[in-house]
Amino acid sequence: MSDFTSGFWNIYIVVLTLIGILGCGLLLWSQSKHKITLPPGSRVQTQTTGHMWDEDLTELNTPMPRWWMWLFYITIVFSLAYLVLYPGLGEYAGKLGWKSAGAYQQELKQAEADYGPLFAKYQQQDLKAVAADPQARAIGERLFLTYCAQCHGSDARGSKGFPNLADNDWLHGGEPDVVKTTIMNGRNGMMPPMAAAVGSEKDVENVAHYVLSLSGSTSDPIKSVLGKPKFSAACAACHGADGHGNQMLGAPNLSDKTWLYGGSADTIMETIRKGRTNTMPAFKDFLGEAKVHVLAAYVWGLSNVKGAAPQ
Amino acid sequence: MSSNTTPEVAVVKMYAAREEIYAREVQGRYASLRWICVWLTQILFYGLPWINWNGRQAVLFDLLARKFYIFGIVLWPQDFIYLAALLIISAYLLFLATAIAGRVWCGFACPQTVYTEIFMWIERKIEGSRSARMRLDRQPASLEKFARKFGKHAAWGAVALWTGFTFVGYFTPIHTLAREVVTLGLGPWEWFWVLFYSFATYGNAGWMREQVCKYMCPYARFQSSMFDKDTLIITYDEKRGEPRGARAKSARADGGALKAKLGDCIDCSMCVQVCPTGIDIRQGLQYECIGCAACVDACNGVMDKVGSPRGLIRYSTDHAMKQGLSGADIRRRALRPRVLIYLAILLAIVVAFGLSLAMRTPLKMDVLRDRGAMGREIEDGMIENVYRLQIMNTSESPHRYRIVVDGLPSLRLAGADEVTLNGTETRSVPVRLRIDGGQAGKGSNKIHIGLQALDESGLQVREEAVFYVPR
Ligand code: SF4
Ligand code: SF4
Numbered sequence: 001m002s003d004f005t006s007g008f009w010n011i012y013i014v015v016l017t018l019i020g021i022l023g024c025g026l027l028l029w030s031q032s033k034h035k036i037t038l039p040p041g042s043r044v045q046t047q048t049t050g051h052m053w054d055e056d057l058t059e060l061n062t063p064m065p066r067w068w069m070w071l072f073y074i075t076i077v078f079s080l081a082y083l084v085l086y087p088g089l090g091e092y093a094g095k096l097g098w099k100s101a102g103a104y105q106q107e108l109k110q111a112e113a114d115y116g117p118l119f120a121k122y123q124q125q126d127l128k129a130v131a132a133d134p135q136a137r138a139i140g141e142r143l144f145l146t147y148c149a150q151c152h153g154s155d156a157r158g159s160k161g162f163p164n165l166a167d168n169d170w171l172h173g174g175e176p177d178v179v180k181t182t183i184m185n186g187r188n189g190m191m192p193p194m195a196a197a198v199g200s201e202k203d204v205e206n207v208a209h210y211v212l213s214l215s216g217s218t219s220d221p222i223k224s225v226l227g228k229p230k231f232s233a234a235c236a237a238c239h240g241a242d243g244h245g246n247q248m249l250g251a252p253n254l255s256d257k258t259w260l261y262g263g264s265a266d267t268i269m270e271t272i273r274k275g276r277t278n279t280m281p282a283f284k285d286f287l288g289e290a291k292v293h294v295l296a297a298y299v300w301g302l303s304n305v306k307g308a309a310p311q
Numbered sequence: 312m313s314s315n316t317t318p319e320v321a322v323v324k325m326y327a328a329r330e331e332i333y334a335r336e337v338q339g340r341y342a343s344l345r346w347i348c349v350w351l352t353q354i355l356f357y358g359l360p361w362i363n364w365n366g367r368q369a370v371l372f373d374l375l376a377r378k379f380y381i382f383g384i385v386l387w388p389q390d391f392i393y394l395a396a397l398l399i400i401s402a403y404l405l406f407l408a409t410a411i412a413g414r415v416w417c418g419f420a421c422p423q424t425v426y427t428e429i430f431m432w433i434e435r436k437i438e439g440s441r442s443a444r445m446r447l448d449r450q451p452a453s454l455e456k457f458a459r460k461f462g463k464h465a466a467w468g469a470v471a472l473w474t475g476f477t478f479v480g481y482f483t484p485i486h487t488l489a490r491e492v493v494t495l496g497l498g499p500w501e502w503f504w505v506l507f508y509s510f511a512t513y514g515n516a517g518w519m520r521e522q523v524c525k526y527m528c529p530y531a532r533f534q535s536s537m538f539d540k541d542t543l544i545i546t547y548d549e550k551r552g553e554p555r556g557a558r559a560k561s562a563r564a565d566g567g568a569l570k571a572k573l574g575d576c577i578d579c580s581m582c583v584q585v586c587p588t589g590i591d592i593r594q595g596l597q598y599e600c601i602g603c604a605a606c607v608d609a610c611n612g613v614m615d616k617v618g619s620p621r622g623l624i625r626y627s628t629d630h631a632m633k634q635g636l637s638g639a640d641i642r643r644r645a646l647r648p649r650v651l652i653y654l655a656i657l658l659a660i661v662v663a664f665g666l667s668l669a670m671r672t673p674l675k676m677d678v679l680r681d682r683g684a685m686g687r688e689i690e691d692g693m694i695e696n697v698y699r700l701q702i703m704n705t706s707e708s709p710h711r712y713r714i715v716v717d718g719l720p721s722l723r724l725a726g727a728d729e730v731t732l733n734g735t736e737t738r739s740v741p742v743r744l745r746i747d748g749g750q751a752g753k754g755s756n757k758i759h760i761g762l763q764a765l766d767e768s769g770l771q772v773r774e775e776a777v778f779y780v781p782r
Binding site for chain 2: 031032033034035036048049050061063064065066067068069145149150153154155157158159160257262263
């Protein structure tokens with residue numbers, strides 16, 4: 001794969017590199033000895049390098065140690081060997097085929113080899129048993145902080161639109177297996193816009209107050225009485241006649257004080273009018289089942305194992 | 312080289328082979344001083360890793376855990392500044408010493424000098440004195456020559472291996488390391504570093520010697536910038552020594568007439584024979600001179616024998632030599648601006664270093680706001696924000712801390728407000744902070760989150776954070 005449209009730059013780099021290296025070698029070789037022709041009769045002078053300027057300005061020879069020169073040659077040989085083995089000469093990939101991506105893959109593989117057995121061990125165990133294991137919980141917490149805390153918060157208590165995972169209220173059911181299925185496959189939360197089905201804006205407000213009354217929150221008694229028939233007609237199909245919700249459909253329980261989007265009349269009216277869509281992504285392909293297993297056990301444990309939820 | 316009648320071509324070699332220097336053994340004041348330095352530094356170097364402190368190695372640089380233990384102090388990566396300060400202090404100490412007394416560090420305490428001294432001592436024990444060594448090297452191969460050479464290298468190797476082992480012992484617990492060496496159970500990197508450091512010791516002190524000082528040492532290259540004419544250097548007193556000449560012979564030749572004209576140097580070349588870098592100090596200060604004062608000891612010995620006063624070669628300064636200054640003059644001139652400035656900087660850094668080390672809080676905390684969950688409205692109209700406190704207990708004992716918050720009316724913690732950390736533990740603790748609705752403006756509000764140790768007053772940190780109220 002070439003990053004250039006023509007081979008010119010490739011050749012340019014190769015030639016410059018090689019000329020540079022070989023030039024260094026040549027310079028070193030040509031300068032390590034120096035011949036001087038002495039005028040006849042003069043005494044041999046090895047004290048100077050034989051360089052002469054301005055008629056009589058000569059340079060004293062204080063030679064460098066020879067091992068120094070050899071080191072220089074060795075670095076030249078080393079650089080050539082390096083360029084044969086590793087990428088460096090233009091597009092030439094090197095005999096070893098080393099790639100930074102390959103190095104990354106190798107590290108991944110190493111991590112897999114190091115931690116794989118640990119995750120495999122937990123995968124064999126029942127989710128409740130994993131949730132009771134302190135070490136597994138510590139691993140789970142780290143996974144959670146890395147992959148889940150962005151949406152559900154570091155304390156797993158969620159925020160607007162993101163469910164609280166540290167209470168015992170579940171949209172799709174709180175059994176360990178269900179939690180695992182949720183993480184594996186993700187969820188699509190869908191509440192359709194109901195404005196048309198409910199009726200006028202007045203009706204929407206009445207239904208909202210009825211919903212508030214279901215959970216025992218402060219509500220207008222008259223509005224809520226007026227809203228009840230509308231609720232039975234338009235909402236009960238999913239949320240149930242008494243508003244207890246339906247975990248098969250992911251329809252929230254409206255008779256408690258846990259709200260996904262907020263429990264004020266305004267927010268509920270907005271929900272009825274416009275509906276809500278919500279997505280929990282699937283982690284199966286990304287994390288793999290073994291890690292999800294530990295993660296699910298941790299999340300389930302948050303609301304079911306004493307001391308597991310963050311203080 | 313050819314005759315001098317025909318035109319000729321001479322070849323000048325720009326790189327010279329190393330010539331073996333057979334340094335003669337020397338005794339005297341400075342030689343003893345050097346041996347004291349050898350003993351002190353080596354007892355320290357070889358002994359330190361074996362000392363224990365609070366159930367762990369007293370001095371351990373744990374690179375894997377990124378923690379440096381130095382007796383009661385545990386340094387974390389965040390304390391890197393102390394390491395930098397230590398290096399700066401060492402550098403200024405060196406500058407100061409060099410400005411006052413030239414290459415004293417080189418001649419007496421530098422590891423290169425110290426190990427060369429040890430290796431030369433071994434060499435003398437096995438191959439004999441200077442002349443014996445020269446003879447041995449000229450000899451054709453023989454069983455005896457082989458035995459001596461082999462013995463020398465084996466002994467060198469043993470010292471080098473022990474040095475390499477000790478060196479690695481500063482980075483991995485040395486007791487475990489010793490067990491692993493005995494059972495040959497060393498890891499590949501431990502093998503590598505033990506052998507690498509051993510090889511470096513063997514090569515430098517056995518083979519490279521003065522080459523290190525002359526061509527490899529960076530410090531040798533720039534310390535001339537700390538020298539001036541009042542720096543103490545090893546000098547040959549030319550006025551007193553010249554003209555040099557062998558005494559006894561000339562005295563015989565002309566009945567003492569020549570002797571009267573001669574200076575104190577009897578041209579015995581002892582000063583050259585003892586010099587580890589193979590120079591003749593009588594030619595003046597040269598960059599090769601490492602200031603080891605071996606020539607001072609040697610010449611003093613000679614002067615004692617011929618009955619002349621000591622100090623033909625001695626510590627003196629360029630100014631003193633040229634202007635005939637007295638010892639008191641030299642001492643007075645030692646306190647010149649250059650020295651005073653080095654001294655002032657050194658003192659300032661040492662004081663700052665000591666103070667900040669003493670006032671260091673062995674507790675650190677980073678506050679990370681949850682970005683995804685900006686702020687949530689919860690029951691009764693309260694607003695809640697979530698933070699991750701990255702808490703580091705950098706002391707070695709467990710501590711119980713209270714989390715304290717302030718900055719907004721009604722700001723308080725939801726959940727437990729105490730957290731316990733074991734010694735040198737790092738933990739990420741999620742905390743939830745709440746305010747009653749309407750107690751703060753919408754958007755970001757500045758607050759503070761602090762930790763206060765319950766079992767030790769003064770052990771506390773306080774960090775700024777942001778409380779977000781949704782719009
Ligand atoms: S000249 Fe003297 S002080 Fe300098 S290196 Fe040689 S022996 Fe040591
Ligand atoms: S040791 Fe002293 S007397 Fe002998 S040559 Fe050197 S300077 Fe002269």
